[in-house]
Amino acid sequence: MPAKSTAKTAKSRRPRDSLSRETILAAAETIAERDGLNGLTFQAIGDELNAHPTSMYRHFRDKDDLLLELIDNLRARSYGGTVLATNDWRNDLRAISKQVHEHYLRYPEFAQQMAMRTTRRPVEFANVEFVLDAMRRAGVSDADAVRYQRAFGNLVRSMASIEAAFLALEPAVRRNDELAYQIEYRQLDPEQFPNIARVADPMPGIGDPTAFDTALELLLDAIELRVARASTSQVDH
Amino acid sequence: MPAKSTAKTAKSRRPRDSLSRETILAAAETIAERDGLNGLTFQAIGDELNAHPTSMYRHFRDKDDLLLELIDNLRARSYGGTVLATNDWRNDLRAISKQVHEHYLRYPEFAQQMAMRTTRRPVEFANVEFVLDAMRRAGVSDADAVRYQRAFGNLVRSMASIEAAFLALEPAVRRNDELAYQIEYRQLDPEQFPNIARVADPMPGIGDPTAFDTALELLLDAIELRVARASTSQVDH
DNA sequence: ACCTGAACACCGTTCAAGT
DNA sequence: ACCTGAACACCGTTCAAGT
Numbered sequence: 001m002p003a004k005s006t007a008k009t010a011k012s013r014r015p016r017d018s019l020s021r022e023t024i025l026a027a028a029e030t031i032a033e034r035d036g037l038n039g040l041t042f043q044a045i046g047d048e049l050n051a052h053p054t055s056m057y058r059h060f061r062d063k064d065d066l067l068l069e070l071i072d073n074l075r076a077r078s079y080g081g082t083v084l085a086t087n088d089w090r091n092d093l094r095a096i097s098k099q100v101h102e103h104y105l106r107y108p109e110f111a112q113q114m115a116m117r118t119t120r121r122p123v124e125f126a127n128v129e130f131v132l133d134a135m136r137r138a139g140v141s142d143a144d145a146v147r148y149q150r151a152f153g154n155l156v157r158s159m160a161s162i163e164a165a166f167l168a169l170e171p172a173v174r175r176n177d178e179l180a181y182q183i184e185y186r187q188l189d190p191e192q193f194p195n196i197a198r199v200a201d202p203m204p205g206i207g208d209p210t211a212f213d214t215a216l217e218l219l220l221d222a223i224e225l226r227v228a229r230a231s232t233s234q235v236d237h
Numbered sequence: 238m239p240a241k242s243t244a245k246t247a248k249s250r251r252p253r254d255s256l257s258r259e260t261i262l263a264a265a266e267t268i269a270e271r272d273g274l275n276g277l278t279f280q281a282i283g284d285e286l287n288a289h290p291t292s293m294y295r296h297f298r299d300k301d302d303l304l305l306e307l308i309d310n311l312r313a314r315s316y317g318g319t320v321l322a323t324n325d326w327r328n329d330l331r332a333i334s335k336q337v338h339e340h341y342l343r344y345p346e347f348a349q350q351m352a353m354r355t356t357r358r359p360v361e362f363a364n365v366e367f368v369l370d371a372m373r374r375a376g377v378s379d380a381d382a383v384r385y386q387r388a389f390g391n392l393v394r395s396m397a398s399i400e401a402a403f404l405a406l407e408p409a410v411r412r413n414d415e416l417a418y419q420i421e422y423r424q425l426d427p428e429q430f431p432n433i434a435r436v437a438d439p440m441p442g443i444g445d446p447t448a449f450d451t452a453l454e455l456l457l458d459a460i461e462l463r464v465a466r467a468s469t470s471q472v473d474h
Numbered sequence: 475a476c477c478t479g480a481a482c483a484c485c486g487t488t489c490a491a492g493t
Numbered sequence: 494a495c496c497t498g499a500a501c502a503c504c505g506t507t508c509a510a511g512t
Binding site for chain 1: 349352353354355357362365366369370372373379382383384385386387388389391392394395396398399400402403406414417418421422425429430431432433435436440441442443445447448449451452454455456458459460462463
């Protein structure tokens, strides 16, 4: 029983020049939205476009080439309006963090690639500029601003990436991991693990949705503190 | 020309019961150390053990089963001696972060799996207990300790994971990404990106080795600050 | 010049067959 | 009961052949 032949007459050859990076990326975006990274194969793109799987090689060097281009398209789609600066640098950094966080949760299977690559494209430039400007308005020196921007950016992208990857685990696997904090951690010997025993009723797991914000607020607290200290010691001189 | 037949007489059948989870994991560890995650296939394990690739299925449910078991073995190997608590909670948290960080850089291709899974095994229990104890010694309340421990742990594992993944990129790709901060970011229009223009000489990239420590120290600063504030306000009452 | 078809070298996984 | 061999359903990628 040839299951393939049911769907289409399908012998139609695609018209000449009907394929391009744009049409292929649009199909890839559809598949990414619907089936995630694992569903994104040349076969699937071919099906979507009614084209041969290997025809993509005329338009992309290889799959990585396509993937990076796609990642930037997804980002441009999510970041519809750029975040606008207010007169509150903490709120501004919170707002852009939230935007990145949500974007990663929306495309969890692409999160690691998004977190570790430099796309050197408009959305990225704008975000870096935005964060540096917020640092300046907070009163951070240029030398510190560039260090804090890197630490802040890496923290936000890394933590969002791992959280997204965790949420994208197979449901059964994820459920088991979450249950560890209600079962295994509660059954530990209180003599050997007194601190765990004191707080395990239950403990938050790796996918705890508040961990991101907790880390972020601690970071912002510390930047504010250091700025305050620097201006105090300057007054002292 | 049958390239396969050169290496071995090789028709030898493995003696009965000569395979076990332990022998297979030992071979997998060798391959992980030598060829990384991509080199870790059942074919490679079979070659290493002079056994048939499919024989592994008698001892492991599937490849994920093998991978998780392997990750715990690698961790046990890296964490030779447990970190010992001193009377300085900040140094203790630094020490355990460094241990985790180095472990991830040692096995970069396994980093994401290590960062997002809960193994509920001895090394993990010991680390959680250690961090919670340091929080207690810092003067953090139980309610905050459990939140800070989760934020701290997620931050350390996430940031180490992304940094490791970046360092494991193909050298040419990684080099290109690094050069972006010496080339593209420096060529941006200073009118449009004034803050980038001020600090781009050059900027640190995603793989900047100090970003991890910068974020960590900011987090520790904030915890110390909050403890100080809480005790002050308590005195006020 | 662009799209297609066949082929290659890999994967993980299943299952009947050997010992 | 444990190991092997053949087979299946996938991948990405190359390259000669069609149009």
